[in-house]
Amino acid sequence: MPRFPSSPAFWRSPVRGARFTSVLGLVLLAGMTVLFVTGLLSYAAYNPDLDPVNDKTPDKGLLGFFLFSWPTDPHWLYRLTQGVHVTLGLALVPVLLAKLWSVVPRLFALPPVRSLAHGLERLSLLLLVGGALFEFVTGILNVQLDYAFPGSFYPLHLYGAWVFFAAFLAHVVLKAPAAVRNVRKMRAGRRDGGEEGEVEDDEAEEDELVSPDPAPPTVSRRGALWMVGGGSALLFGTSVGRSFDGPLRETAVLSPHGGPEPGEGPNGFQINKTAAYVGIDPRETDSEAWRLVVTGRSGTVRLSLTDLRRMPLHSAALPIACVEGWSTADQWWRGVRLRDLAALVGYDDPPDVFVRSLQRRGAFRSAALRANQVADARSLLALDVNGEPLSADHGRPARIIVPAAPGVLNTKWVTRLEFGEL
Numbered sequence: 001m002p003r004f005p006s007s008p009a010f011w012r013s014p015v016r017g018a019r020f021t022s023v024l025g026l027v028l029l030a031g032m033t034v035l036f037v038t039g040l041l042s043y044a045a046y047n048p049d050l051d052p053v054n055d056k057t058p059d060k061g062l063l064g065f066f067l068f069s070w071p072t073d074p075h076w077l078y079r080l081t082q083g084v085h086v087t088l089g090l091a092l093v094p095v096l097l098a099k100l101w102s103v104v105p106r107l108f109a110l111p112p113v114r115s116l117a118h119g120l121e122r123l124s125l126l127l128l129v130g131g132a133l134f135e136f137v138t139g140i141l142n143v144q145l146d147y148a149f150p151g152s153f154y155p156l157h158l159y160g161a162w163v164f165f166a167a168f169l170a171h172v173v174l175k176a177p178a179a180v181r182n183v184r185k186m187r188a189g190r191r192d193g194g195e196e197g198e199v200e201d202d203e204a205e206e207d208e209l210v211s212p213d214p215a216p217p218t219v220s221r222r223g224a225l226w227m228v229g230g231g232s233a234l235l236f237g238t239s240v241g242r243s244f245d246g247p248l249r250e251t252a253v254l255s256p257h258g259g260p261e262p263g264e265g266p267n268g269f270q271i272n273k274t275a276a277y278v279g280i281d282p283r284e285t286d287s288e289a290w291r292l293v294v295t296g297r298s299g300t301v302r303l304s305l306t307d308l309r310r311m312p313l314h315s316a317a318l319p320i321a322c323v324e325g326w327s328t329a330d331q332w333w334r335g336v337r338l339r340d341l342a343a344l345v346g347y348d349d350p351p352d353v354f355v356r357s358l359q360r361r362g363a364f365r366s367a368a369l370r371a372n373q374v375a376d377a378r379s380l381l382a383l384d385v386n387g388e389p390l391s392a393d394h395g396r397p398a399r400i401i402v403p404a405a406p407g408v409l410n411t412k413w414v415t416r417l418e419f420g421e422l
């Protein structure tokens with residue numbers, strides 16, 4: 001008799017069963033919750049309600065209800081939240097795939113809809129699985145291909161996250177009690193000396209994930225779980241180095257970091273996009289004619305590099321932490337405080353600022369900062385890093401550096417600062 005995917009006997013792996021699925025499900029419950037929260041935090045950190053540039057999702061409406069002023073303390077905040085978001089996301093890939101594999105027979109079960117409740121549950125599963133796959137695929141492409149979704153990754157990943165999470169909540173409410181029970185039974189079984197993962201006959205009948213006609217085992221359930229865990233550990237181990245400098249960064253073999261190898265010396269730390277890549281003309285950045293234009297309440301001020309170097313210069317040890325998850329250790333930046341520049345154009349209490357660079361094409365050539373970021377004494381228009389003038393690729397002659405902010409707000413090759421409420 002031919003077997004079709006809709007017949008339970010078509011699926012022969014002896015590994016499948018409610019307990020295997022439950023362990024993976026509980027890991028995802030914890031992991032995906034962390035991904036969702038760190039993802040929303042990352043979105044908030046980008047200051048998306050500061051028009052005109054940061055807001056890539058003008059139609060977000062209610063989905064943006066949680067937005068708040070991203071703090072500047074601790075200065076490594078975004079390095080941590082986004083490092084966790086991306087590294088954990090990559091490490092969960094094997095768990096997600098194994099979980100989907102473990103329940104795939106249900107996808108083909110007939111009849112497709114048994115009742116209204118069953119139909120609704122299946123619809124929520126479509127959103128759950130579709131949402132999860134969508135988030136992983138867009139996230140990984142973004143990390144790997146350096147913004148394969150020009151301008152639209154943010155709304156896609158945000159909308160996908162909410163669709164996924166709504167279905168996820170429904171799924172957890174429906175399934176978590178059974179998952180916890182299954183894992184307890186598995187533990188109890190192990191204590192009783194029984195082979196863990198072995199399903200007693202009476203339960204096997206209830207457990208529709210257990211194959212009615214299992215093939216001879218090639219791996220135990222525990223072994224299969226170890227394999228999934230090993231896959232996660234491997235992905236973790238080959239990704240986490242992106243959050244560190246030095247030899248550790250080279251262990252991140254699966255993760256390009258959106259730039260060439262940074263090289264040696266004071267400017268020898270990760271570069272996102274080089275000056276050449278975004279079309280910055282060295283004749284503009286290195287010229288005596290370069291001016292910083294500062295506008296605000298009391299008018300417009302033009303400053304040469306010499307003027308800037310005559311202002312009080314301050315230092316701050318701050319990292320670059322990219323939305324792609326990579327980050328550098330603290331670097332020593334030196335430059336003019338943003339709040340001092342705001343004071344030049346009439347603000348005792350610093351307002352928001354809109355920052356423009358010399359860059360004429362491509363993403364991230366300008367960005368807005370909130371008043372709380374401008375006010376922080378460590379927020380600089382940096383001229384030097386680690387004791388030397390900025391290199392062309394790190395934003396010569398002047399770049400923004402703000403504590404705890406995503407790298408994308410640290411605009412390079414700055415030419416204009418427009419202070420005022422945005």
Ligand SMILES: Nc1nc2c(c(=O)[nH]1)N[C@H]1C(S)=C(S)[C@@H](COP(=O)(O)O)O[C@H]1N2
Pocket residue numbers: 269270271272273278320321322323357358359363364365366393394395406407408409410411412413
């Ligand atoms: N003008 C300009 N500034 C920019 C960017 C850019 O593409 N153009 N990239 C931003 C991003 S996404 C990051 S992560 C940081 C990286 O800074 P670095 O290249 O000095 O490490 O620069 C930011 N500043």
Ligand SMILES: [Mo]
Pocket residue numbers: 272321322323324407408
């Ligand atoms: Mo970035």
